[in-house]
Amino acid sequence: MKEKMRAFMTGRYGMDSLGQFLSRLSLALLVTAILLRQSGAARALSVMACILLVLCYFRIFSRNTNARVRENYAFYMVRQNTVGRIKAAFGRLRDHNSHCFFKCPSCGQMVRVPKGRGLIDITCPKCRCEFREKS
Numbered sequence: 001m002k003e004k005m006r007a008f009m010t011g012r013y014g015m016d017s018l019g020q021f022l023s024r025l026s027l028a029l030l031v032t033a034i035l036l037r038q039s040g041a042a043r044a045l046s047v048m049a050c051i052l053l054v055l056c057y058f059r060i061f062s063r064n065t066n067a068r069v070r071e072n073y074a075f076y077m078v079r080q081n082t083v084g085r086i087k088a089a090f091g092r093l094r095d096h097n098s099h100c101f102f103k104c105p106s107c108g109q110m111v112r113v114p115k116g117r118g119l120i121d122i123t124c125p126k127c128r129c130e131f132r133e134k135s
Helices: 004-009 018-037 042-059 065-094
Strands: 100-104 110-114 120-124 128-135
Touching: 004 042, 018 065, 100 128, 110 120
Parallel strands: none
Antiparallel strands: 100 110, 120 128
């Protein structure tokens, strides 16, 4: 049986991080649908969960590995951008008592400066643009 499964999966894509995310999301949707019981939203969540599971298994058994790798890379980039923005927001929240945050007018880079220094010249570390702000 183990050899038959190995032979069946030869050349197929298998599980990756996008597949894991899809399966976990479908499980969460199913649990939510069970908790909501007989409402219309529960039916909609159940249908969405089933669609995500079908998509997950389609990706697992797919032989088009190049397309699956591109999909996983796109998912990875979206996840990294989202996680980076969340971490930056929590960092700004943590430091809001002692620092001010300004966006560079030239490149949009977020610059952190100490509070209580009055009107100061700020140099962007990314593009070296200078601008004045009150901290």
